[in-house]
Amino acid sequence: MPPHRTANGEVDLEQVVGARRDRHEVRLERTGRIVSAAAVLMCIALGTLAVSKIEYVKELGIGLAFAIIIDAMVVRPLLVPALMKLLGRWNWWAPAGIRALGKRFAVAPSGSER
Numbered sequence: 556m557p558p559h560r561t562a563n564g565e566v567d568l569e570q571v572v573g574a575r576r577d578r579h580e581v582r583l584e585r586t587g588r589i590v591s592a593a594a595v596l597m598c599i600a601l602g603t604l605a606v607s608k609i610e611y612v613k614e615l616g617i618g619l620a621f622a623i624i625i626d627a628m629v630v631r632p633l634l635v636p637a638l639m640k641l642l643g644r645w646n647w648w649a650p651a652g653i654r655a656l657g658k659r660f661a662v663a664p665s666g667s668e669r
Contacts (some may be wrong), residue, residue, distance in 0.1 A: 583636055594627030 601623070604616025639646050649657070 580636065583632075587632065590631055591627055596621050599621050 558617050570638050597622045601616045601620045605620075607616065
């Protein structure tokens with residue numbers, strides 16, 4: 556039986572994968588390459604500042620490039636999934652004011668029910 560598709564044609568991850576934890580893993584896996592590619596491009600762009608003749612600009616370029624590498628290689632692949640597993644439903648907590656704005660302006664993922 557083929558997987559159920561949502562209104563906009565995407566495959567329903569709930570049916571394909573099952574558990575909430577697994578859906579997060581699939582989503583992180585799907586976006587991992589994009590995040591890594593963006594990190595590489597930003598490191599290249601900011602790394603070019605390292606050849607500047609101005610010391611402050613050199614330090615800024617090297618520091619930002621290093622911070623992006625740490626973010627892409629440690630924070631996103633290791634800390635984000637670990638925290639999502641530890642926090643469970645608290646990942647999606649929002650203050651009452653922000654929840655009210657979300658309901659008022661119908662901020663929801665495409666294809667989801669309100």
